[in-house]
Amino acid sequence: MGKKRRGPTLDELLARPWCYYCERDFDDLKILTLHQKAKHFKCERCHRKLNTAGGLSVHMSQVHKEQLTEIENALPNRSGLDVEIFGMEGVPEDVLQAHNQRVATQYHQSEAERQAVTGNPPAGSGGSGPAHKKPKLEDLSDIKARLAAHRAKRAEGATGGSSREMTPIGTGQSTSTPTNSNAQPAASISPAPQQQPPVAQTYPQPYGAPPIPAASPYSLASPVYPALSPAAVSPYAPPSAGTPVAYAAAPPGAVPYPPPGYPSHVYPAQPTTIPPGSPSGSYPLPTVPTPDPNNQVRPGSLPALSGLPQRPSFAAPALNMQQMQQMHMGHPAPSSTSPEHANGDATQAPSHVASSVDELISSAAKEAAASEKPTKKEKSKNIRMVYSDENISPEEKMAKLPRYAFSRKAFQQETALGEVPGSIVVGTIRDQDTVVDPAQ
Amino acid sequence: MSSNQYTLASPPTDAISALKFSPDPNSTRLVVSSWDKNVYLYDLRDENGAVGEGKLLQTFEHRAPVLDVCFGENENEIYTAGLDWDVRKIDLNTAEQTVLSSHEAGVRSVVYSREHNLVISGSWDSTLHVHRPDAGANTQSVPATIPLPSKPFSLSLTATKLVVAMASRALHIYDLKGLALLTAQADGDTVEGNRVELEPWQRRESSLKFMTRCVACMPDDAGYASSSIEGRVAVEWFDPSPESQARKYAFKCHRQTAEDGVDVVYPVNALAFHPVFGTFASGGGDGVVALWDGISKRRIRQYQKYPSSVAALGFSGNGKYLAIAISPGFEDGKEDISDGVVRIMVKELGETEAKAKGAK
Numbered sequence: 001m002g003k004k005r006r007g008p009t010l011d012e013l014l015a016r017p018w019c020y021y022c023e024r025d026f027d028d029l030k031i032l033t034l035h036q037k038a039k040h041f042k043c044e045r046c047h048r049k050l051n052t053a054g055g056l057s058v059h060m061s062q063v064h065k066e067q068l069t070e071i072e073n074a075l076p077n078r079s080g081l082d083v084e085i086f087g088m089e090g091v092p093e094d095v096l097q098a099h100n101q102r103v104a105t106q107y108h109q110s111e112a113e114r115q116a117v118t119g120n121p122p123a124g125s126g127g128s129g130p131a132h133k134k135p136k137l138e139d140l141s142d143i144k145a146r147l148a149a150h151r152a153k154r155a156e157g158a159t160g161g162s163s164r165e166m167t168p169i170g171t172g173q174s175t176s177t178p179t180n181s182n183a184q185p186a187a188s189i190s191p192a193p194q195q196q197p198p199v200a201q202t203y204p205q206p207y208g209a210p211p212i213p214a215a216s217p218y219s220l221a222s223p224v225y226p227a228l229s230p231a232a233v234s235p236y237a238p239p240s241a242g243t244p245v246a247y248a249a250a251p252p253g254a255v256p257y258p259p260p261g262y263p264s265h266v267y268p269a270q271p272t273t274i275p276p277g278s279p280s281g282s283y284p285l286p287t288v289p290t291p292d293p294n295n296q297v298r299p300g301s302l303p304a305l306s307g308l309p310q311r312p313s314f315a316a317p318a319l320n321m322q323q324m325q326q327m328h329m330g331h332p333a334p335s336s337t338s339p340e341h342a343n344g345d346a347t348q349a350p351s352h353v354a355s356s357v358d359e360l361i362s363s364a365a366k367e368a369a370a371s372e373k374p375t376k377k378e379k380s381k382n383i384r385m386v387y388s389d390e391n392i393s394p395e396e397k398m399a400k401l402p403r404y405a406f407s408r409k410a411f412q413q414e415t416a417l418g419e420v421p422g423s424i425v426v427g428t429i430r431d432q433d434t435v436v437d438p439a440q
Numbered sequence: 441m442s443s444n445q446y447t448l449a450s451p452p453t454d455a456i457s458a459l460k461f462s463p464d465p466n467s468t469r470l471v472v473s474s475w476d477k478n479v480y481l482y483d484l485r486d487e488n489g490a491v492g493e494g495k496l497l498q499t500f501e502h503r504a505p506v507l508d509v510c511f512g513e514n515e516n517e518i519y520t521a522g523l524d525w526d527v528r529k530i531d532l533n534t535a536e537q538t539v540l541s542s543h544e545a546g547v548r549s550v551v552y553s554r555e556h557n558l559v560i561s562g563s564w565d566s567t568l569h570v571h572r573p574d575a576g577a578n579t580q581s582v583p584a585t586i587p588l589p590s591k592p593f594s595l596s597l598t599a600t601k602l603v604v605a606m607a608s609r610a611l612h613i614y615d616l617k618g619l620a621l622l623t624a625q626a627d628g629d630t631v632e633g634n635r636v637e638l639e640p641w642q643r644r645e646s647s648l649k650f651m652t653r654c655v656a657c658m659p660d661d662a663g664y665a666s667s668s669i670e671g672r673v674a675v676e677w678f679d680p681s682p683e684s685q686a687r688k689y690a691f692k693c694h695r696q697t698a699e700d701g702v703d704v705v706y707p708v709n710a711l712a713f714h715p716v717f718g719t720f721a722s723g724g725g726d727g728v729v730a731l732w733d734g735i736s737k738r739r740i741r742q743y744q745k746y747p748s749s750v751a752a753l754g755f756s757g758n759g760k761y762l763a764i765a766i767s768p769g770f771e772d773g774k775e776d777i778s779d780g781v782v783r784i785m786v787k788e789l790g791e792t793e794a795k796a797k798g799a800k
Contacts, residue, residue, distance in 0.1 A: 044790045066444060076728070076745045384698075385705045386725050387669045390651050391607060393593050394669075394707070395457065395507060396564060399523050399546055404475060406504035406523045 010107045014100055020085045021074035023099065033087045039073045052086050448763075448784040450496040452476050456765040456782060458508045459752035462515040463554070463715070468756060469497075469515050470763055472784060473506035479520055481532060484761060484786060494786055500530055500537070508549040512559070512573070519559050521547035527561040527569060527583075540571045541583040549595040551602070556620040560602060562592030568604065570623045570636075582634045584623040588612065594654045598661040601641070601678060605652040605666055612640035613678065647674040647690050656711035658718060658734070663688075665720055665734060667708030671695045673722055675734045689737065694724025710752045714794045716759035721794075723750030729764055733796035740797060748781050759794065762787040 017032040018025035021040045026032040037049040041056045045064045050056040057068040070079040084090045091099075114120070387394055398404060452474030462469045468484035478501050484494040504524035511518055516532045523546040529538045543563035550561040559571040569583040590606035597603065602614040622636055646652050650670035657664040663677035663684075674690035694706040706725030713720045714731075719740060723729045727746035732739055748768035755762055767782040 044793060069445065070744050073741065076742075079744050382701055383703045383705050385650075385670055385707075387707045389669075393548075393591075393607070393651065393653075395548060396546075396591075398455070398475065399505070404505050404523060 010104060013103050013107055017088050018099060020083070020088075020091045020095065021071055021078050023075060023078075025103075029087050036085065036087070040071050042072065044072070052084055053081050054084050057081060444788040445785055446493055448482055448494045448496070448786060450480075451782050451784050452478060452480055452767075454505075454782065455767040456751045456784070457506060458510075458549075459754045459763055459765040459784065460510050461754045461756040461761070461763060462511045463757050464511075464515050465715075465757040467515040468494075468761070469511075470754060470756070471509045471511065471518050472752075472765060473509040473520060473522075474782075475505040477502045477505055477522075479506050479509050479518070479530070481518075482784070484756075498532065498535065500535060502528075504546075507547060510550050510552050512552050513554065513557070519550045519552055519561075521550035521561050521563075523547075525563070527559065527571065529559075529573060540573070541569045543567065543569065548592060551595045551597050553597050553599075553602070553616055555599045556616045558616065558620055558623070560595060560597070560619075562588075562595050562604060564591045566591050566606075568592065568595075570619055572620075572623060584634050584636045586636055586638050593652055594666075596655045596657045596664060598657040598659070598664075600661055601657070603655050603657055603664050604640075605646070605655040607651065609646035609648070609650075609652060611644040611646050611652070611655070611666070613642040613644065614638065615641040642678070642680060644676075647676060647688060648672050653707050653709055654711045656713055656720065658720075659713050659715050660718055665711050665713070667711050667722060669707035671705040671708060671724065673708055673711065673732070691737070693722060693730060694726050694728060696726055706749075710750055710765075712753040712755055712762075714755050714759050715757060717795045719794050719796050721753050721755070721762060723753045723764060725749045727766065729753065729762075731794050736796060738797065740794065743787075746783075746785070755794075760789055762789055762794070 013025075016025040016027070017029045019032055019035055019040070021036070024035065026035060033051075037051065041050045041052060042048070043050065043056060043059055043064070045060075045066075048059065050059055053068075053071055060066045060068045068081060071081065072079075078095075083092060389397070399406075452472060454474050454476035456472055456474050458473045460471050461467075470482050470484070472480040472482065474480065478499045480496060481498045481500070482494055483497050486495065500520075502520065502522050502524060503526075504522050506520050506522040508521045509518055512529065518530050518532060519540070520528045520530060522528075525543045525545060525547060527540045527543070527547055527550055529540055530536070531538075540559060541561070543561070543565050544567075545563050545565035547561050547563040550559065552559050557572065557574055559573055561569045561571070563569070566588045568586040568588060570586060571583040588604065588606055588610075590608045590610050592604050592606050594605040595602065596605075597616065600616055602616055602619065604612045604614070606612070618641070619638065622638055646666060646668070648666065648668035648670070650668040650672070653667045653669050655664055655666040661678070663675065663679075665673055665675045667673045671694045672690055672692055674688065676688040677684040679685075694708050696704045696706070698704050704726075708722050708724045710723035711720055718735070719731055719733050721729055721731050727748055727750055728742060729746070729750055730739055730742040746764070746766045748766055750764055751767045752765040753762065764785040764787065765783075766785065
């Protein structure tokens with residue numbers, strides 16, 4: 001039972017002692033009484049802490065000759081003196097009920113929110129647990145099967161097929177592949193010396209090996225792909241198209257192309273004692289891809305079945321894939337753990353397993369989004385302003401009421417105020433007269 | 441809890457528009473202006489000087505509802521502003537009323553600067569009138585008229601500055617010294633149409649997104665607080681330096697969550713700074729009065745809800761009393777006001793009741 005325990009249960013929450021006056025809850029009764037003494041039963045004049053409201057009342061009247069009228073720091077409806085509270089004692093039944101109700105609703109609400117966000121089943125609900133677990137178990141075997149099928153299909157389809165499957169850009173890719181393959185050797189021959197500084201920097205670094213002649217990484221790289229492609233086509237086909245583009249077009253562009261991943265794929269599989277000078281021939285490249293199909297499955301779910309050293313070699317292509325895609329298509333590959341998901345979605349109708357997983361994820365996301373949006377809306381909606389006129393102040397509104405209507409003219413006649421400019425006043429007075437008359 | 445609270449006898453018969461204590465520390469007088477066309481003068485002390493229940497000393501009838509009132513040079517002099525477009529001076533001893541000037545619309549607010557001996561009134565005709573009451577004695581003084589971009593809703597001043605909160609969320613801060621100089625000059629220049637274009641010391645836009653309801657300046661002349669119809673209070677500083685401006689903030693208050701989860705937002709009708717501690721009180725349409733520490737950004741306390749809207753608040757000159765004017769229908773102009781709902785509560789504050797507790 002390695003299950004992480006999160007949050008208190010409802011029962012625990014309900015059992016917590018809480019303060020009648022301010023509805024705060026506490027870890028235990030002792031702290032509650034201390035809180036009440038400090039916050040609610042403290043004498044304002046001499047800071048003496050009394051035990052109860054009654055005690056404080058007596059103290060106030062005897063010592064300070066004052067009448068205690070309300071409890072300090074209390075909620076507006078709880079500040080009365082009529083209830084004698086000590087700790088949890090004396091809390092009226094209806095208030096207690098209301099509190100429990102409130103705690104319970106709060107608990108359920110937060111629970112529901114959390115569920116919506118995490119997509120987890122409600123804690124301890126046995127019914128839905130297995131329902132969720134089963135498809136997950138199916139996932140594994142299905143993924144394996146699907147992967148195998150997919151791989152076979154890919155192998156058949158070779159590079160052209162794969163690029164067609166990937167995206168609409170596929171056409172552009174397929175056309176670019178030949179040119180790239182052309183460019184690659186070209187790069188290794190003539191432009192290489194020019195580009196050497198940047199390239200050499202990006203390349204040798206990850207190797208961690210003694211400095212290699214700039215030509216060697218290229219000659220290394222190019223054989224690697226063809227050698228890999230027949231066996232582990234799918235993940236590598238796009239890279240083979242991609243690498244040259246990155247290198248030939250923009251040397252700095254090579255930076256996102258993960259140097260650590262790329263070479264690590266080739267090298268860690270190899271004994272590190274390779275003489276830097278000997279390039280392609282010595283690599284037992286066909287052997288490298290063979291563990292790959294197995295490895296491909298592994299990251300998806302199975303954690304540590306085989307030897308550790310090979311894991312990085314496989315994690316690298318997965319990274320490559322995503323970043324390649326990002327480079328080529330302008331959007332990141334779906335961030336699912338195994339590349340198969342992305343491929344599966346793009347190539348064939350997703351199997352029910354994949355879809356069920358996807359649905360789970362998307363529905364959880366939707367729920368989360370849905371639960372978030374209304375709360376945001378509620379926040380803006382659920383405010384009701386008592387006075388919402390932005391331009392006319394309450395006083396001005398009141399002044400317009402007939403009973404407050406004031407006619408300056410009428411008073412002018414009585415009190416004979418001479419200096420008021422006539423024209424302006426006359427205009428307004430007519431208005432006011434019409435208002436006043438119906439009132440009269 | 442500990443504060444003694446009592447209701448002043450013989451309150452106004454209609455909604456209260458303003459309530460002011462005499463700024464004199466030894467005075468316990470307060471004036472209240474009302475929509476029932478009267479200004480009420482109360483004193484918390486009885487004839488023997490003992491502070492008791494407080495009693496009504498006098499009423500001063502006006503021609504129209506009175507919208508604002510303030511004390512003048514001493515506790516025997518008040519200025520009033522009202523719907524009859526007039527700004528008046530009333531001598532409390534003789535009950536003599538003098539019209540200082542007439543606006544071209546209802547006069548919303550009037551303030552008096554003791555330091556510069558100026559009476560400034562703001563009217564819905566979008567002007568300020570700046571009066572020099574001492575000059576008014578010898579000549580037929582015409583007040584300087586300062587045009588404003590919008591209707592002023594609230595005025596507040598410190599020893600050196602005047603803050604005018606207007607419609608369209610505009611806010612002007614004037615330097616009182618310049619204002620005094622300019623009006624003194626202008627007074628000599630022309631007799632009629634004494635219109636003065638005065639560039640404010642600072643033009644600001646309200647930090648609040650909704651209509652400004654009230655503005656109140658800190659007693660230490662450092663800044664001001666403003667409130668809006670949307671349950672919010674902003675605290676800002678005069679100092680235009682970026683450091684000081686970075687200190688400004690706003691917070692929500694005077695809101696209630698109804699049963700259906702709707703947040704009911706009340707306008708914050710009144711703000712008043714404590715003259716000694718520099719804390720401030722806010723009163724809202726929800727009938728709640730809360731004390732805030734503007735420096736440490738904490739609420740000091742919140743008092744029990746009153747049955748209707750808090751229309752005005754005032755601390756006494758020595759800061760020992762807080763008067764709360766309660767009247768319904770201030771926001772929506774409710775038709776009838778039944779007896780007993782318009783009330784003036786006076787709280788006798790404990791030694792440290794309104795004192796900032798300091799940051800924890």
